Each structure stands twice: as structure tokens, then as C-alpha cells.
Amino acid sequence: MPLIVKAVVVDLDDTAVRYIDGLNGFYSIWAEQGINRELAEQATLELCDEFCFTFENMIARLRRHNPRIDPPALLRRLNTWFAENLQSYPDTNHYLTAWLQEKPVIILTAGNAEFQWPKLRSANVPYQEVFFASPADGKARYLHALMRRFGTPIAFIDDQGENLDGIRRHGMTAAEVITFLMRRPDLPQKLGSRHYHHVVRDFCEVNRLIQG
Numbered sequence: 245m246p247l248i249v250k251a252v253v254v255d256l257d258d259t260a261v262r263y264i265d266g267l268n269g270f271y272s273i274w275a276e277q278g279i280n281r282e283l284a285e286q287a288t289l290e291l292c293d294e295f296c297f298t299f300e301n302m303i304a305r306l307r308r309h310n311p312r313i314d315p316p317a318l319l320r321r322l323n324t325w326f327a328e329n330l331q332s333y334p335d336t337n338h339y340l341t342a343w344l345q346e347k348p349v350i351i352l353t354a355g356n357a358e359f360q361w362p363k364l365r366s367a368n369v370p371y372q373e374v375f376f377a378s379p380a381d382g383k384a385r386y387l388h389a390l391m392r393r394f395g396t397p398i399a400f401i402d403d404q405g406e407n408l409d410g411i412r413r414h415g416m417t418a419a420e421v422i423t424f425l426m427r428r429p430d431l432p433q434k435l436g437s438r439h440y441h442h443v444v445r446d447f448c449e450v451n452r453l454i455q456g
């Protein structure tokens with residue numbers, strides 16, 4: 245029997261949107277600037293952990309490795325790569341728009357708002373509200389607040405098993421938050437999860453389970 249959910253909470257990266265070329269183009273732009281992939285990946289991870297990833301901050305952090313970097317020119321290249329490569333999945337707009345007719349659709353993304361907002365706009369992702377969870381906060385506390393606001397059950401869709409496991413670790417049951425592990429077929433396999441989640445390939449599969 246289809247489940248009736250009070251709200252749908254959706255992760256952004258690799259769930260609703262993706263980069264067409266993965267991050268290969270992004271790292272090759274850095275390589276052309278004399279910054280090898282290892283350094284660029286490390287800076288990306290650090291900035292994400294510090295909740296302040298933007299292209300500007302990454303340039304500021306890495307330019308000491310190559311004094312010939314021209315920040316404005318590099319920023320233009322990175323922004324062009326971003327605009328040409330960020331895309332929503334073909335099912336995203338259709339299902340999020342349909343769900344929005346009946347219930348709140350909340351985007352819950354881990355990342356700095358300054359960098360995440362342009363993704364939402366550029367990929368034209370439909371939503372009612374957006375929350376930006378810092379790595380320190382995690383996503384569970386937002387789910388808790390949304391549950392109190394909208395009632396249960398709530399559907400939560402994310403490509404990171406760790407984010408979904410966090411919901412169970414914080415005591416929210418499968419009757420309260422129905423968790424969907426998004427496994428987009430075009431992306432490399434990720435780590436598994438400790439708890440059970442519905443594994444789906446797209447929002448169409450989610451829709452079959454949550455329509456009431």
C-alpha cells in the first residue's frame with residue numbers, strides 16, 4: 245500500500261542535481277594552474293568541513309602554491325565550468341513539482357549557502373524551503389524539527405548512507421522518517437549503510453512508495 249507522507253525532504257548533490265563530468269573538469273582546471281588533484285581535493289574537503297566552500301575561498305587557499313594564478317580569470321573559468329556542468333536529473337523537476345502540489349518539499353543540503361544557492365537556481369530545482377546543514381550539525385536535527393512541524397511520517401531522500409543512518413542514530417524510527425538511499429546509476433558506488441533504507445534509482449521509484 246502506498247505510504248502517505250506529510251513532507252518530503254530531499255538532498256541536493258547527487259540526489260537532485262549532479263555535475264555532468266563528475267569533478268574531472270573541475271580538477272583539470274586546477275591542474276592547468278599547477279595545482280595537482282591531491283592538493284585541490286584536500287582544499288575542497290577542508291573548505292567543506294569548515295562549511296565555507298566557495299570558488300573564491302578555494303582560490304584564496306591555493307594561490308600560494310602558484311603565484312602566477314590570476315584569481316579573476318580562474319574564477320571566471322570555474323564559474324563557466326559550473327554553469328556548463330551542473331544539471332538537475334531529468335526526473336527532479338517533474339516529481340518535486342508534483343509533490344509540491346500536495347505537501348512541503350524541503351531541500352536539505354550539507355554545504356555553504358553562498359555556494360549552494362546558485363546550484364538551486366542554475367538547476368531550477370523546485371522547493372518550498374531550503375536548509376543548509378553544516379557538517380558539525382548533521383542533518384538529523386533538521387529532520388527532528390521538520391517532524392515536529394509537519395507531523396509524521398516524513399520522507400527523507402539522500403545519496404549518503406551516513407546521513408540516513410544519522411536519523412536512526414538520533415532515535416527517529418522508520419515509522420517517523422522513511423529513509424530512501426538514492427543510488428543514481430550514473431554515479432560511482434558509494435559506501436553502504438548500517439541501517440535499512442529503501443534503495444531507489446530515481447524519484448519515480450520514491451513516488452511509487454509515498455503517494456497517498
Ligand SMILES: [Mg+2]
Pocket residue numbers: 255256257258259402403404
Ligand atoms: Mg548528496
